[in-house]
Amino acid sequence: MSTAVIPVEAKPRTTYLNAGQTLKSWLLTLDHKRIGILYLISVTFFFLVGGIYATLIRLELLTPQGDLVSAQTYNKLFTQHGITMVFFFLIPSIPAVFGNFLLPIMIGAKDVAFPRLNLLSWYVFMTGALFASYAMFAGGVDTGWTFYPPYSTNYANTYVIATGLGIFIAGFSSILTGLNFIVTIHTMRAPGMTWFRLPLFVWAQYATSLIQILGTPVLAITLLLVALERTVGIGIFDPRLGGDPVLFQHLFWFYSHPAVYIMVLPSMGVVSEIIATFSRKPIFGYKFVAFSSLAIAIVGFLVWGHHLFTSSQSVYAGMLFSLLSYAVAIPSAIKVFNWTATLYRGSISYDAPMLYALGFIGLFLIGGLTGLFLAALGLDVHVHDTYFVVAHFHYIMVGGALLAYLGAMHYWWPKMTGRLYPEGWARFAALVVFVGFNLTFFPQFILGYLGMPRRYYTYAPEFQLLHVLSTAGASILAVGFILPAIYLLWSLKKGPIAPADPWLATGLEWRTSSPPPPENFERTPIVTWNAYEFRPQEEAEVIGGGKPDASSLTGE
């Protein structure tokens, strides 16, 4: 029942890329794909900014003395690094870029439920980023990304309010994205696209969106309280006025721990897609993987107290939070086991996205298991606020979230741009990232275990070897990031034209042309198959806008 669409020679195929070439057509677009691209450019920029801070941090730590920057500057560097990476890169990264671009296509819809809100969310994000950038250029902030009072409220004389306001505003963009996705998944699925036919990326996005709408408002009100405390001294976090600084920690981590799952759940969705495609097997235990996303989102809301083991929290609360933190390991392990079972006897090909996905599984495993060390009440007292914690969360956020972001970038690059990237270079870059990452952060586990505290710009001379290794790893990692930047940009002009389905994958996004037409499909797809149901290629019908050709990319 395939309908061959023959492109009319004279008229170039309309794609979302050439449907309007003016700047205005991009800045006022309501097309979810273009909004995804706007986010892609913005968050990649902030990744670069956060990366520059990281570089300066690693350079300072090359020697035990403080010779590159002052203590005050160093405090600002790690604060800005954390804020930029967490709030302006990791949280919007996969949901706002790939979620926006792919989610409506994956469920067979023409757009998200609220295209105007979607565009608004980008402007809100950029407004927040503007405030944060103003604070950055005016002199920065030095409280750590956690804004703990009383330092942030009473003592820090840096730009706490401007930065806090930036995060407050950017938070609303996160809420709008989450709201949009939830409603889109509920109401916009194509005929036949039942809940259990949804790609696992969509399930992961759904779980992420739940956290975004439930957690982010709490962060917003918390930052508002910090601003009020700082300006008029209302006393809510000030013990001299009857308040309690620990209340801030509870409120802050009620969002910021689940926020870790905002960063990593979409990555898990990406990995599920990639593992199934490059093993050419349906994902093992689809429903378990789907529900484990929801379980992580829900249980993730009940573990924030493990950040307060040393903050005068009651021992019984600590025990409960420890137990619940261990409970998160269960759904996480379900995912890792199911991915591994999917690989078993699959016909695996090691394309670049797969290398990133396999890297994710290994690094997430290390990051997750060291998380259990930290969830143990006794051990946590020893390694609390040391490099062990730093290494742990970088294994989750860089080894997990960032590797999946790069994997997603390569996997869907042909779909988004209509061009293939150079596979050899991409595999090489993936290996460089993996080696560089491990060399950067594995020594930090040892540093932390030996007692090196985080957030110090000088250290005892016996730690120097490990710090030098870490800095060396960071430079290799930087090369691993610069390489894709070069060859992906190169491929925009010079890469081979991508077919609709370069990976012989199964999702609906591969049933439309690369790049997709503005309305995603020529007609509403009717879904009669399950996710990851691999079929002979000739049966897969393309319901996009015809065959790829060079004119469809440039519109000339």
Next chain:
Amino acid sequence: MAQSEVTAQHAIAHHPALAHHFENMEQQREASTLGMWVFLITEIMFFGGLFLAYSIYRSWYPQVFAEASHHLDILLGGINTVVLITSSLTMALAVYHSQVGNRGKLVLFLILTMLLGLTFLGIKVIEYSHKFHDGLIPGIHFHYEGPHPQQAQIFFWLYFAMTGLHALHMIIGVSILAFLIYFAWRGRYSPEYHSPVEISGLYWHFVDIVWIFLFPLLYLVGFHVKG
């Protein structure tokens, strides 16, 4: 927009209010209603932070909170409660008349709702100015006669933060009503297309319910304690 060319080809008597990416009015209505419910959940979490702070400090300083609450005007607060509940009734009636397509009654009840909302805000202004004259504005300008003035200050700033945030939502609600009245007057809403009225109604009721919690927590908490 470029998309319109594609849809125009198979546009068979679409409702003018149907957005291009929806299949039909029913899907569009479902999406906007669910969207509003999800938004209200985020609102609950937003207010939730303040309610949590209230719970903690009240359980720490129950006596001070009870005494401080005597400085609030139960009569004005009570009148405002009645005003808001009545406005919820008129809003519900407006939604009903938008569903049956009764334009005159729709406009009437929307205007009544807006007037009640403005009444609430007016009374709130009177209350706030009383607090200002009594020197009960926390932070810069706070003179409290009773015991533990610092703990009482926490009560008062919770009072201002919670009722202030609520009043902000009322102002937004009244502005939404102004738009609704204008479009209802122009005859934009019909039994086929009335979801803007419906979801604004949901929002209005939500703001009303927040007040239903705020009134006893702030005004009545000291009612049974001799002041």
